[in-house]
Amino acid sequence: MNRPGLSTLRERIDGDVLAPGDEGYEGARGVWNAMVDRRPRLIVRCAGPEDVVAAVSYGRDNDLEIGVRCGGHSVIGHAVPADGLMIDLTPLGRVRVDPRRRRALVQGGALLGALDRAAQPYGLATTAGNVSHTGVGGLTLGGGMGWLARQYGLSCDNVISFEVVTAAGRTVRADAAQNPELYWGLRGGGGNFGVVTEFDFRLHPVAEQTVVANLWFTLEDALDALRGWRDLAPAVPRAATLTAWVGDVDGEPRVSIGFVWAGLPRGAAEPAAPAALEAELRSLGTPIAEHISEPSYLELQRMDDDIEGHAYRRYWKGHYFRELPDAAIEAFILRGTRDGHGEGLPYASLQAYGGAIGDIPDAATAFSHRDTFVEFVAAAKWKDPAEDESRITAARRFGASLAPYASGAYVNALTDEGRAGVRRAYSPNKLARLTTLKNIWDPDNVFHLNHNIAPGEPA
């Protein structure tokens, strides 16, 4: 076969084609996790959907491994292929809001912050994650959990239509009427079926102001507080998402319980409701400190941006829990150790699901585990490469201590679990349906740098 040369690619592309040594190459290959230090042979910075078509075709014709980059927050760094072709969507970051129809057209490389910033001047938003420099692309295709999800569903539940460049280099639409099975698979199936160049999102009116409450406990008092926090959950209004955290504060292990209240438009919220929930939390024990704040919706969406910033080495372990027995709470507090104390232990969070997430029938989307009660993520963050092994070992130990209670895993929180992780993210019947879909849209597994649905016989 006559393989198209690099000059042909450069002619076809409106954006930039970067090779090692080119200006901008080093910056473009870096992603959120500083452990990811791979060098693509080429980085195509796409200026439009046609550039994506050209890049996919070039990669296929030249047998280059293809990685797709939006926000670069895949913890394992799936966007960056070693010696392959990185399709960099970051120049495709535009968001257009139609406030009358309550819709947002979001390009495939946009960050969550761009979506929130474009919609909020109209008092609108859709479910987006908790850190504004995360990409709309990866987050939405895997599900998309955020502070509005208990009211309005996951990010993927709010996508009305996708524009997709397929492995064959064709541009297609996927929605309820056109390619409905692909539409099903793109809502939770990750980047397995093509490169999404545009998302059409449904928007909702949301309050300008939110409430964030955290009550802090010593390890000794944490078990009772967390048990009470768990037992409160069924009665918590959908505007609130229960949260909990374990980690070190000023060198001491601490546990917090709390909630984020977001979503109801001005006038719709019962003003006393967040205060009543705060009082219920206070009644669960004797916190050593508490912090209640009332950030704007945009401030809320940026609140963890610095603590979850770039340039650190990272490793995660995640689980879903349908129930949280006392033994799981104990394991959460102990962080994979005997007594909850130790150097360089990961911190971890619990975030409640429920509400509108579970209203949607399980079969309606590829996303699985809609009956999740809480999501658990243990996160290790460090700077010194010499600590890589000990930090990763500690996070694995923590994750393993909770594994007996887990009901599955969130595909977007997987790291290096490989095929076993994919089997935890999707139920067997979903995996079979996803495999059938993969056979149709990407039989050669062009898009395999992801939590991969391998083509083949549906299991």
Ligand SMILES: Cc1cc2nc3c(=O)[nH]c(=O)nc-3n(C[C@H](O)[C@H](O)[C@H](O)COP(=O)(O)OP(=O)(O)OC[C@H]3O[C@@H](n4cnc5c(N)ncnc54)[C@H](O)[C@@H]3O)c2cc1C
């Ligand atoms: C700091 C931080 C905070 C997070 N917070 C949340 C949260 O609140 N809620 C939540 O649900 N998740 C959260 N996550 C997990 C997050 O959803 C995943 O890490 C997700 O993969 C990030 O997407 P990205 O576009 O930033 O990453 P990238 O690394 O750019 O992309 C990840 C993968 O997604 C696919 N992909 C991305 N864009 C496209 C596209 N346009 N078309 C086709 N495929 C694409 C590709 O397979 C790519 O390899 C968080 C992650 C981090 C690191």
